[in-house]
Amino acid sequence: MKKILATATLIAALAAPAYAQVTGVDAAAPFDAETGIRVPAGFKSTVFADEVGRARHMAVSKSGWVYVALRRAVDGFGAVALKDTDGDGKADVRELFAEGVTGTGMGIDGGKLYYGTNTSILRWDLPAEGAPAGEAEVVVSGMEDRSQHSDKPFTFDGSGHIYVNVGAPSNACMEKMRTKGSPGMDPCPILEDFGGVWRFDLSKTGQNQADGVRYATGIRNAMALDWNMAAGSLYLAQHGRDQLQSFFPDLYDAEASAELPAEEFHRVTEGANMGWPYGYVDPSVEGRVLMPEYGGDGKQTTDRGQMPLIAFPGHWAPNDLIFVKGDGLPMGYKNGALIAFHGSWNRAPMPQAGYRVVFVPMDEAGNVAGDWVTFADGFPGIEVVKSPRDAKHRPTGLAEGPDGAIYISSLMSGGRIYRVTYEGK
Amino acid sequence: MKASNIGLIAAVLVSGAAFGADAREAKGKALYEEHCAACHQFDGGGVPMMQPELIDKPRANGPIGGVIDMILFGSAAMKPTDEDYSNEMPAFGHLSDKEIALIATYVRTHFNNNGGYVTSDDVRDRRPSN
Numbered sequence: 337m338k339k340i341l342a343t344a345t346l347i348a349a350l351a352a353p354a355y356a357q358v359t360g361v362d363a364a365a366p367f368d369a370e371t372g373i374r375v376p377a378g379f380k381s382t383v384f385a386d387e388v389g390r391a392r393h394m395a396v397s398k399s400g401w402v403y404v405a406l407r408r409a410v411d412g413f414g415a416v417a418l419k420d421t422d423g424d425g426k427a428d429v430r431e432l433f434a435e436g437v438t439g440t441g442m443g444i445d446g447g448k449l450y451y452g453t454n455t456s457i458l459r460w461d462l463p464a465e466g467a468p469a470g471e472a473e474v475v476v477s478g479m480e481d482r483s484q485h486s487d488k489p490f491t492f493d494g495s496g497h498i499y500v501n502v503g504a505p506s507n508a509c510m511e512k513m514r515t516k517g518s519p520g521m522d523p524c525p526i527l528e529d530f531g532g533v534w535r536f537d538l539s540k541t542g543q544n545q546a547d548g549v550r551y552a553t554g555i556r557n558a559m560a561l562d563w564n565m566a567a568g569s570l571y572l573a574q575h576g577r578d579q580l581q582s583f584f585p586d587l588y589d590a591e592a593s594a595e596l597p598a599e600e601f602h603r604v605t606e607g608a609n610m611g612w613p614y615g616y617v618d619p620s621v622e623g624r625v626l627m628p629e630y631g632g633d634g635k636q637t638t639d640r641g642q643m644p645l646i647a648f649p650g651h652w653a654p655n656d657l658i659f660v661k662g663d664g665l666p667m668g669y670k671n672g673a674l675i676a677f678h679g680s681w682n683r684a685p686m687p688q689a690g691y692r693v694v695f696v697p698m699d700e701a702g703n704v705a706g707d708w709v710t711f712a713d714g715f716p717g718i719e720v721v722k723s724p725r726d727a728k729h730r731p732t733g734l735a736e737g738p739d740g741a742i743y744i745s746s747l748m749s750g751g752r753i754y755r756v757t758y759e760g761k
Numbered sequence: 762m763k764a765s766n767i768g769l770i771a772a773v774l775v776s777g778a779a780f781g782a783d784a785r786e787a788k789g790k791a792l793y794e795e796h797c798a799a800c801h802q803f804d805g806g807g808v809p810m811m812q813p814e815l816i817d818k819p820r821a822n823g824p825i826g827g828v829i830d831m832i833l834f835g836s837a838a839m840k841p842t843d844e845d846y847s848n849e850m851p852a853f854g855h856l857s858d859k860e861i862a863l864i865a866t867y868v869r870t871h872f873n874n875n876g877g878y879v880t881s882d883d884v885r886d887r888r889p890s891n
Contacts, residue, residue: 390810407810408845483847514851582799681808684798723806725814748809 358668358697360709371754372728373714378666378760381712382425384743384753385418391745391753392440393489393656394735395449399465402427402735402743403449404753405434405442414438415451417467418753425755433467434458440487440559441500442733446538450498452488454481457500457536476500476536476543480529485557489656491570493563496538499570502545503557504531508577508629509613516583520629524613527553531612533561533570533604554610554641559678560657566671567702570604573654573675576616577627578682584628592634594683597625598647599654601675603702611641619647645704651680652690656734659698664740665758672698674711676731676744681724688721693731693744712744712756789867792860796853797868805872811848814872821874828865829879829887832856858884 360376367374371381390407397403402418410416413432420427434451441452448459449468456477460468475498479488485503492498504526512518524531532555534548551570561572581593588596597616602608615624615638624641626632648654655678662670672695679691692713697706716727724730729746736742737755744754794803800812807814820827831839835852853861858881865884869876 484849486847512851513849515855579799582796681802681811682799684803685794723802723804724808725802725806 358666358672358695358706358709360695360711361713367714372717373712373754375712375756376709378758380757380759382755382757384420384425384755385427385430386750386752388416388418388430388745388751388753390747391732391751392487392747393442393452393733394743394745394753395442395444396735396737396743397444397449397462398738400737400739401465402737402753403442403444403467404733404745405439405451406751407438407440407747409436409438412436414453415442415467419465425757427753429466431467433460434472441489443490443492443498445492445494445498446496448538450475450490450492452490452500454486454488455479457488457490457498473541475538475541476545476548478544480545482530485530485575487559489559489561491561491563492538493568493570494565498536498538499551499561499563500534500536500548501555501558501561501572502530502532502534503559504555504612506531506556506613507579508627510629514579514583518629520613520627522614522630526613531555533558533572551606552604552608552610554608554612554614556612560654560675562657562659562673564659564671564673564698564702566659566700567603567698569702571602571657571659571673571702572604572610573599573601573648573657574610574612575599575653576650577613578651580628587628587634590685594680594686594689595650597650598644599650599652599677600644601646601648601654601673601696602642602644609641611638614638614640617644617647646696646708648675648677648694648708649689651682651688653678653680655732658734658736660736660740660742662740666760668697668706669695671700671702672696672705674734674742676734678732679716679721679724679727679730684723688724688727691716691721691727691730693734711742712754715746785863785866789863792856792864793867796856797864800848800850805868807846811846812850813844813846815868815874816872818868818872818874821869821872822876825876825879825883826887828868828876829861829884832861832864833884833887854888858882858888 389410392405414437415434417431418427419429439453449462457475458472482505484505490500509524510518532553535551536548557575558572576597580588623637626636626638656676677690680688693711695711696708699705715729733745742756805815836850865879
């Protein structure tokens with residue numbers, strides 16, 4: 337076993353030089369005066385658009401139009417199309433669309449622009465320029481909105497399928513919602529219709545959730561999911577459960593409850609089980625830790641659910657994931673993953689954390705190829721976030737433009753879209 | 762901060778009523794932090810789009826039953842408002858009348874709210890059995 341580990345370490349060491357260029361933000365560097373954020377050396381950030389509304393996920397067309405889903409309607413519309421026509425890095429044209437709905441999911445596949453409300457997947461023909469026109473076509477409708485974890489972000493495999501996150505309207509599948517002393521239900525009935533990724537065929541319209549296939553399960557809520565085209569596989573980052581100390585003060589102190597459980601980054605094959613609600617990940621324990629609602633003591637493990645590729649710090653809230661083509665970026669970025677962490681609310685009384693975009697170096701086969709680094713931080717505009725409302729901005733959505741520019745959305749302070757470009761050619 | 766603490770201690774020393782208010786304050790704060798602060802935050806600021814803030818809140822400055830009912834029955838039982846938060850608040854009816862009164866009082870007298878005190882009798886009156 338030791339020999340295998342040593343060999344693996346050696347291979348990792350040999351592979352390391354190819355990724356040496358990915359260094360992340362310099363913790364000693366100042367925040368940009370205009371944007372307030374910090375990006376790695378050689379990169380530049382601009383405010384692409386301000387006051388766009390509650391911006392969620394985004395998609396960028398080949399012609400450079402940025403389509404942004406809005407969680408709250410602006411003048412009755414649930415999405416906005418933005419374009420920088422004079423090349424100064426700032427959007428100068430705005431067109432609202434998606435009348436009468438609001439949503440989180442946004443994506444482009446096969447010449448169509450897709451939009452995910454909390455109950456449906458809609459699409460329009462992707463126009464060459466500007467916002468889509470006319471009535472949207474309904475690909476899926478009637479998905480249940482139970483408010484909690486009801487957003488429907490999605491991704492495509494490039495082979496005619498859409499993969500939709502159907503979050504669990506629950507924290508830990510307790511019999512009584514978020515109530516101290518209430519045990520976890522086993523089997524968790526929520527997993528029948530929620531708590532997974534459902535796959536639908538894009539050649540059909542007018543589908544219900546039952547027409548789809550439950551592709552993967554045991555997922556509390558995966559706001560961050562993307563198909564890795566190089567590796568040919570789905571990946572996701574899921575939000576871990578809240579409130580370990582609130583419900584189990586004898587097992588978890590404030591510090592443990594702030595750090596646990598880890599936010600999990602997974603490679604997901606068909607039929608995979610991510611383990612919610614029966615277990616969680618504590619990086620200091622080998623295997624998945626049995627959830628206390630299911631009799632766990634903070635140490636006992638369970639074999640239900642797969643282990644993640646990476647365990648990120650607790651409660652950081654991964655809200656979007658994209659694999660970058662990396663054409664406009666330095667070598668080490670090719671095929672790697674950007675993850676937008678919205679930032680925590682469940683670390684109090686300890687300081688909140690997250691509120692950043694990280695980069696995970698990955699090889700062509702979809703293996704993690706090095707340590708993750710911070711790609712952009714400074715969004716809250718304050719050094720220590722005690723209460724989430726104090727954060728000026730919180731990363732939410734990510735998209736890569738045809739020119740390699742990275743777009744980052746924030747739904748706070750009226751809504752903002754940042755644009756990050758590599759200048760150090 | 763220190764000066765006001767000294768003032769508070771002085772008030773406690775000279776007044777039995779002040780001592781009662783101080784103990785109620787401490788118990789209310791401890792109960793709020795145990796049962797409410799994880800979601801509504803220690804500063805009452807809530808979490809944008811997920812859990813409401815309690816600062817300058819009409820419910821906490823309005824009729825005495827508003828905060829009590831929210832604690833007793835949870836958010837799903839309340840009349841829909843124009844607020845839109847994704848997380849549902851569970852019912853805390855398993856807490857005692859006194860505990861709920863202390864929490865309701867803490868919320869109604871902190872976070873820029875001036876709704877005033879709530880008694881255990883006020884809570885008992887609003888339980889379904891009454």
